[in-house]
Amino acid sequence: MTTQADKTLTMIREVCALGRVELDRPHTPDGDPVPGRALVKGLRAIDQDGEPSDISLSVGLLAPRAPYFDRLVIEALAAGTRQIVNLGAGYDDRALRFRHSGVRFFDLDLPHTTADKARRLEALDTDSAHATLVPVDFATDDVTDVLARAGHDAHQPTLFIAEHLVLFLKPEDVARLMTGISHRAAQGSTLALTAETHPAGLDSALVVTTVDEVMFAGDGPLHTIMTREAWLTLFDQHGWQVENADEATAVDHFELPVADQAVRIQTQFLTATTA
Template identity: 30%
Template structure:
């Protein structure tokens, strides 16, 4: 079970979910109609294979299906949702930089490689905020790929701090400037935070945001409270990952993310994962839609004067 100040490496607790996302991006990258192109995702999965086996290629999914209570289709479904949300957030960050933003903060960056794989305008700084264990693993793998630096024209800055601690101070110490617009990303994060930490996160992001800032958020809302059944899709996912994913969530009551951001002064828009998947020409499988389809992917803008 989770504790308020627990820590983890990449093959334990919440760290495993970062590997699961990398697995999904690797599988999606190899699809002819893939929604994301991540040339480094496969390397993360391979680097952890001695401790946890996840697919990075279709043949991996077939081999694992023969050993687990899962099918190749189960793995493909998981990668489909990862593809949809990755595409949405890629587009949101690209739109922010098109709007003139040159400061990007990836909250709980995990194994995100947007610093390397997106086309950033010259002068962009990408801050990656996460726990030591996760970022140490990530940098080790990227070093082997000669990819620790950001794409040409941008700078990547790693900030090793827990988001339940004083991360704004760590971010400022790393060079972050709250007086200029920022593009914030909270992807695959909120369910893993206690309610008060989520409230504090939005408060702090708002305090650090200059007019013209953007914020993109993955919001599950009440979905988390309904994922715990022994026969649920999430239970199947837990068996595949080797940890009980259901125990990683904090299911305590919390304000709706879109409502809370609106109260703070953000202009918020959003679409469900099912709606987005349809718009991308990749509708979610009915079972997957039942699990993830109602998740909302939010895009918010801060224009209020200080």
């Protein structure tokens, strides 16, 4: 059964996809920047009123976010990393854009999304043999097994990226995902993700339920918003050393009242290496 939360997640996924193609993005010499727009053809990001969403907000959020993750991919390729695992990839076209000899891309997402992306890739006139689309549900599946079955090599360094994913997972599933990734991360691996943060001194569960009530009438897909400190602790507990721990790289996401106090929710970009 498709819930309202599923429909909202679909809308957000498509808003991200449509917003991303509006940006001027880099690509490798072997990469193919052209099919990005074709890959998202026909997506409409239908909102709760049945209308196509306004993607301007997403373009504002993506403008700093997409280049941050693009840069990490470019740097990883330059450093000789040969595996890029894109967690919650949605319709992201980095596998095409950053095609590079000897490099494998693994795009993980929910089964219906990977199936639709596979159909769309097949219809494009571009080589995607180096990209493996991996169906997974991080709420139920063990990413360690899923990656092993997909052909990921746990003995070689990997760049793991999770752009705008963990906000949509429950805290216990975020922790399980971190554990699973850590089991697949050879020395020299990097993990980068967007972490939704609220100011210190607030109860995270209250922040999440308030966001859900105010923005989604109690049936939304957003589940994990924590303090920056809590995110840093989570990385540390899973053996990851955050590079930019002392200085937040972030974009303001939204603001709303929690317990009568105006609270700013930020999307922070965290990059860590194997400790």
